[in-house]
Amino acid sequence: MKLFEPVTINGLTLANRVVLPAMVTRLSGEDGFVNDDIRRRYLRFARGGPGLIVVEAMSVHGGKSGPLLRLSSDEFVPGHADLARRIHDISPSKVVPQIIHFLKIARSGWRQKVADLGPEDLSEIVAQHGAAAGRARAAGYDGVELHMAHAYTLSSFLSRLNRRPDDYGRSLENRMRLPVEVIRRVRAEVGADFPVGVRFDGEECIKDGYTVVDAREIALRMAREGVDWISVSAGGKFEDAIHKPGQPLYPYTGYSGDRCMPGAAYPDGANASLPEAIKRHLNAHGLFTPVVATGKIRTPELAEALLAEGRADLIGMARALLADPDWVRKVASGRSDHLVRCVYGNICKNLDENFRKVVCVLWPKGSLQAPASDDAVAPRWGETGAALRAEAAPSGVRVSWAEATDNEAVYGYEILRSVDGGSFEHVHSVKTTCWTDHAVAAGARYRYAVRAYDLAGNRTPTSNAADIELSAEAGADPGAAKAAGEAAS
Amino acid sequence: MKLFEPVTINGLTLANRVVLPAMVTRLSGEDGFVNDDIRRRYLRFARGGPGLIVVEAMSVHGGKSGPLLRLSSDEFVPGHADLARRIHDISPSKVVPQIIHFLKIARSGWRQKVADLGPEDLSEIVAQHGAAAGRARAAGYDGVELHMAHAYTLSSFLSRLNRRPDDYGRSLENRMRLPVEVIRRVRAEVGADFPVGVRFDGEECIKDGYTVVDAREIALRMAREGVDWISVSAGGKFEDAIHKPGQPLYPYTGYSGDRCMPGAAYPDGANASLPEAIKRHLNAHGLFTPVVATGKIRTPELAEALLAEGRADLIGMARALLADPDWVRKVASGRSDHLVRCVYGNICKNLDENFRKVVCVLWPKGSLQAPASDDAVAPRWGETGAALRAEAAPSGVRVSWAEATDNEAVYGYEILRSVDGGSFEHVHSVKTTCWTDHAVAAGARYRYAVRAYDLAGNRTPTSNAADIELSAEAGADPGAAKAAGEAAS
Numbered sequence: 001m002k003l004f005e006p007v008t009i010n011g012l013t014l015a016n017r018v019v020l021p022a023m024v025t026r027l028s029g030e031d032g033f034v035n036d037d038i039r040r041r042y043l044r045f046a047r048g049g050p051g052l053i054v055v056e057a058m059s060v061h062g063g064k065s066g067p068l069l070r071l072s073s074d075e076f077v078p079g080h081a082d083l084a085r086r087i088h089d090i091s092p093s094k095v096v097p098q099i100i101h102f103l104k105i106a107r108s109g110w111r112q113k114v115a116d117l118g119p120e121d122l123s124e125i126v127a128q129h130g131a132a133a134g135r136a137r138a139a140g141y142d143g144v145e146l147h148m149a150h151a152y153t154l155s156s157f158l159s160r161l162n163r164r165p166d167d168y169g170r171s172l173e174n175r176m177r178l179p180v181e182v183i184r185r186v187r188a189e190v191g192a193d194f195p196v197g198v199r200f201d202g203e204e205c206i207k208d209g210y211t212v213v214d215a216r217e218i219a220l221r222m223a224r225e226g227v228d229w230i231s232v233s234a235g236g237k238f239e240d241a242i243h244k245p246g247q248p249l250y251p252y253t254g255y256s257g258d259r260c261m262p263g264a265a266y267p268d269g270a271n272a273s274l275p276e277a278i279k280r281h282l283n284a285h286g287l288f289t290p291v292v293a294t295g296k297i298r299t300p301e302l303a304e305a306l307l308a309e310g311r312a313d314l315i316g317m318a319r320a321l322l323a324d325p326d327w328v329r330k331v332a333s334g335r336s337d338h339l340v341r342c343v344y345g346n347i348c349k350n351l352d353e354n355f356r357k358v359v360c361v362l363w364p365k366g367s368l369q370a371p372a373s374d375d376a377v378a379p380r381w382g383e384t385g386a387a388l389r390a391e392a393a394p395s396g397v398r399v400s401w402a403e404a405t406d407n408e409a410v411y412g413y414e415i416l417r418s419v420d421g422g423s424f425e426h427v428h429s430v431k432t433t434c435w436t437d438h439a440v441a442a443g444a445r446y447r448y449a450v451r452a453y454d455l456a457g458n459r460t461p462t463s464n465a466a467d468i469e470l471s472a473e474a475g476a477d478p479g480a481a482k483a484a485g486e487a488a489s
Numbered sequence: 490m491k492l493f494e495p496v497t498i499n500g501l502t503l504a505n506r507v508v509l510p511a512m513v514t515r516l517s518g519e520d521g522f523v524n525d526d527i528r529r530r531y532l533r534f535a536r537g538g539p540g541l542i543v544v545e546a547m548s549v550h551g552g553k554s555g556p557l558l559r560l561s562s563d564e565f566v567p568g569h570a571d572l573a574r575r576i577h578d579i580s581p582s583k584v585v586p587q588i589i590h591f592l593k594i595a596r597s598g599w600r601q602k603v604a605d606l607g608p609e610d611l612s613e614i615v616a617q618h619g620a621a622a623g624r625a626r627a628a629g630y631d632g633v634e635l636h637m638a639h640a641y642t643l644s645s646f647l648s649r650l651n652r653r654p655d656d657y658g659r660s661l662e663n664r665m666r667l668p669v670e671v672i673r674r675v676r677a678e679v680g681a682d683f684p685v686g687v688r689f690d691g692e693e694c695i696k697d698g699y700t701v702v703d704a705r706e707i708a709l710r711m712a713r714e715g716v717d718w719i720s721v722s723a724g725g726k727f728e729d730a731i732h733k734p735g736q737p738l739y740p741y742t743g744y745s746g747d748r749c750m751p752g753a754a755y756p757d758g759a760n761a762s763l764p765e766a767i768k769r770h771l772n773a774h775g776l777f778t779p780v781v782a783t784g785k786i787r788t789p790e791l792a793e794a795l796l797a798e799g800r801a802d803l804i805g806m807a808r809a810l811l812a813d814p815d816w817v818r819k820v821a822s823g824r825s826d827h828l829v830r831c832v833y834g835n836i837c838k839n840l841d842e843n844f845r846k847v848v849c850v851l852w853p854k855g856s857l858q859a860p861a862s863d864d865a866v867a868p869r870w871g872e873t874g875a876a877l878r879a880e881a882a883p884s885g886v887r888v889s890w891a892e893a894t895d896n897e898a899v900y901g902y903e904i905l906r907s908v909d910g911g912s913f914e915h916v917h918s919v920k921t922t923c924w925t926d927h928a929v930a931a932g933a934r935y936r937y938a939v940r941a942y943d944l945a946g947n948r949t950p951t952s953n954a955a956d957i958e959l960s961a962e963a964g965a966d967p968g969a970a971k972a973a974g975e976a977a978s
Contacts, residue, residue: 160754171884173930173959207729207744211755217930224932240696240729240744255696255729255744265649266700273762285909395660420774441662441706443713470662 002307003300003315004332007051009290010195010228012142014051014314015092017307018328019292021231021316022054022098022145022199024068025358026351027368032059032070034079037357037368042083044369046091048325049332051314053093054145054199054231055083057100060132061125064104066355071099071132080139088140097139098199099132100147101125101154109243114156115164122168122178125153130185133196143195143228146182150236150260151251154179155201158218160210161239172214176221183225197229198222199292202274205235205256212274216281223282223289230282231292231316232275236260250353257349261319262296264344269302271295276311292316298342300331322348322360325370330457338457340370341414343429362412362429364455371411373455379406381452386463390448393436397446397468400434404452404460411455416462418447424462442470491796492789492804493821496540498779499684499717501631503540503803504581506796507817508781510720510805511543511587511634511688513557514847515840516857521548521559523568526846526857531572533858535580537814538821540803542582543634543688543720544572546589549621550614553593555844560588560621569628577629586628587688588621589636590614590643598732603645604653611657611667614642619674622685632684632717635671639725639749640740643668644690647707649699650728661703665710672714686718687711688781691763694724694745701763705770712771712778719771720781720805721764725749739842746838750808751785753833758791760784765800781805787831789820811837811849814859819946827946829859830903832918851901851918853944860900862944868895870941875952879937882925886935886957889923893941893949900944905951907936913951931959 004016027037045053058069058076070076080097087095103112117125129146136144148154156162157178162169168177179198186196200222202215219230240254252260262270275293282289293306294316303315321327323342330338340362347361363370381404388401404410412431416424424447428435440446447467452460493505516526534542547558547565559565569586576584592601606614618635625633637643645651646667651658657666668687675685689711691704708719729743741749751759764782771778782795783805792804810816812831819827829851836850852859870893877890893899901920905913913936917924929935936956941949 171927171929173885176930205744207731207742207747208754209744211759213754213756214928217928221930221932242696253696255694255698258696265697265702267702267766270700277756284911396662422773438660439703439706440660441665441710443710 001300001304003304007290007313010143011193012094012195014094015049016051016328016332017314018050018303019052019231019314019316020045020050020054020321021292021294021318022056022147023318023322023358024056024352026067026355027357028067028069030065030067032068032072032076034069034083038069039083039086040369042095043086043090044372045321045325046087046093046095047372048321049091049328050093050321053087053095055095055097057098057147058132060099060101060128063102065102071097071135072128074135077135077139080136080141084140094142096141096143096145096195096197097136098145098147099129099136100152101128102152103156105248107246107248109249111238111249114153114162114169125178126181126185129182130189133186134189137190137194143197144186144190145197145199145231146186148179148198148200149233150201151238151241154182158200158210159204160208160214161206172217176218180221180225183222183227187226195228197231198227199231199233201234201236202232202271202278203234203259204237205259206237206239206254209237209239212277215274216278219278219282219291220285220287223287227289229290229292229314230278231294232271232278233294234259234271234274252349252353261346261349262344263346266296266344268299269293269295269297269306272297272306272311279310279312290314294318296344300336319344319348322370323362324457326372326457335457337459340411340453340457341426341429362431364409364411371455373408375408375454375456376458377407378458379404379410379452379454379460381460381463386450386460388448388450388463388466390446390466390468392468392470396436396438396440397448398434398436399448399450399466401450401463403433406452406454408455410452412453414451414453414459416449416451420445424449440470445469490789490793492793496779496802499632500682501583501684503583504538505540505817505821506803507539507792508541508720508803508805509534509539509543509810510781510783510807511545511636512807512811512847513545513841515556515844516846517556517558519554519556521557521561521565523558523572527558528572528575529858531584532575532579533861534810534814535576535582535584536861537810538580538817539582539810542576542584544584544586546587546636547621549588549590549617552591554591560586560624561617563624566624566628569625569630573629583631585630585632585634585684585686586625587634587636588618588625589641590617591641592645594737596735596737598738600727600738603642603651603658614667615670615674618671619678622675623678626679626683632686633675633679634686634688634720635675637668637687637689638722639690640727640730643671647689647699648693649697649703650695661706665707669710669714672711672716676715684717685715686720687716688720688722690723690725691721691760691767692723692748693726694748695726695728695743698726698728701766704763705767708767708771708780709774709776712776716778718779718781718803719767720783721760721767722783723748723760723763741838741842750835750838751833752835755785755833757788758782758784758786758795761786761795761800768799768801779803783807785833789825808833808837811859812851813946815861815946824946826948829900829942829946830915830918853898853900860944862897864897864943864945865947866896866943867947868893868899868941868943868949870949870952875939875949877937877939877952877955879935879955879957881957881959885925885927885929886937887923887925888937888939888955890939890952892922895941895943897944899941901942903940903942903948905938905940909934913938929959934958
């Protein structure tokens, strides 16, 4: 698979094409130091062996924020040096920090805007990025990623809504000016041989925001400035965020937030056209800066297809790796059927929004980290099998089954569904033994089955299948469904 | 070209694959009758010969609105019968009306919601659609299209934000219930042999709205209900519309409005992935209901590619046909270089928003209709040629040139641009003899040229080219550009 072909970026060889994009954990304190929980989180990721780990955004300045890592002064370096060393000790994964500058926000809903910044502010932002990147190098990180996406300072400069009347606003060239100054200062600070990546939005996903038409040009400029990779996100803006009284604005609460972290309602690879168009544009101009695709890429098949079809150079997976940090290890060893699959319910996003420690809803209750197990014994159904049933319910189809058992612990149940005789697809995972499918339509035939999985991702055999056909009569109650259970497996 | 292959839809043969989607003209009075301006507009479209003309949305009920056609009682039939007959007399184009039901809106910003409707309201909506479709048939139209897109009643039922607690809300099946009842009533009214199409959103483009994941299922259900074509739009919702004090909400003012009528900032075919996914889903289920792709499809190349690659069955072009109703005729006769090309400035959208008569900004000033001319004499440059110049300006690159002359009239100037030695692309059209390009970036080389065109789309030779290179120094003023004019052609 192309997914497991190494790639070298400015002298840095990644063992595979999987990138863990920066994902806030809220595990640090407000002091911004690397602590035990942070270390555990990233060492857990490292054990899974993604080609590149981007450690969550850490601030280049002293701006007040909720729990967030910092790289804003030298006192933070030892913690990062320790983290980088530990990761390198146990894993082939390369690791870089993402560095961020953000403006002020208040609980009133007020927020500082790019138009409020004076010339000294701009110089300071440039200098702060340079210094933080220097600290990243001093800490032994393998490179640094500059955060120019979402609602933060550099993204707000790139925004088509940046109407600053001076040389830093309005025209595309002016909007790129500060980001380019940052790139140049960072490069001057870290030297030519230290990998510097950028993450930015391929589309703002807000009214009058920029689209991939501008993003292509921005990427081209960054590539010409010698950036070593371009990681493409989308949305996540303040402009359409919903202000909750008494809370500071959280930039992932509007439509652009939906697009930034596409949930269950979105198709796989919802934003894949953005990196594709950017990569095509770079390549057409003779530039081959690696492009990272992100946004609900969860299956090995899609990840591989994006690479094989030349639509991306690297595959970013945040939530999929949160659900299963061993994704790479399992897929590389042909055990894709052992993956713990993210259900894109965005509980993690909700925890982040509320400044609570970010965990995965699939993990065992109370756990701050994904479980790790090398157990090879699969869970089993009891003597009467799974006894799966599917019944019409007022709001959809209710599926229920018997408990499975395991030598360690049953971790959850994967629900599989086929529509109108199609193949089984994973539609959800739960920890309980029942679930109601609300996404059903009259006139269709559904077949359900479940598999229990343990902490290592070993599965039971697929349960018996239960069929249900929903009447096509308009006005009919789903209760008119005809259900037929098959013999237990 | 596949674009000009006929296709038969439920007995109705379209001469080609181009569809004029419904586009409000604001040419009717508030009385809702077909008048002279409406007739002229659609006869002008018909002369161009698109396979199918969908006449702008007309209401099935007596709801108060701005200028809008109506089909809400029998008194409106004669006007439509006359329009349909006149179109058939002069053109091979088939013609269907789009019928619409909308809820109440007030200048205060208040709007009636689907949750406010009682059982009698729902029955009435179904009956009104049936009766209006019957009138469409009686008027001699070739079919009827049901408006289930954007901010209107049936779309609001399909919406994922439809939280009605009864059988008409929440689950996908319930959300489809009223639209399916409408489809069935319309079919019962018009008979099996009368083509009935549906237009709906492939994605709502609002927070928590549905995406193509639901749209695929909605389309499948509609296809199974025997709908004869599925026209795919996007966005255009009330939920993110911007309320202007004293004005009723206009559902195209938010991000979802940007996505509905993608402007200059958007790439061509911005929404093409939606019909593509829907068509793939239908076909995978053994259904081959024709799917219409829309959304900034303007070039013959893209239109043909979408068909040839099996990503759509029909191509909807609204603004491109408003700019040049002769699009089909010109492309079919190998005269694509005579097209008057839409610049996607969305002045037409703005006129609609303000209840003003919708015209194209490219048309001669004061004209209510696109000019028509079969003149074959091209405009000419004067003795000194176009004398095109490109100069650095504070906000970009200013391009200016000399006037051209024509035996009838010069209609406008097309500005062509090449970036970094790439091929010339049409970037804008103007009626004046200068223009400033704000979408330029330092470090790039630009080449500009212009062509004048006349009322029939005949072109002058391309002007001399002017080169300009913008300095790549960050902080540099665009004034540092090096410009080089070539010898006049």
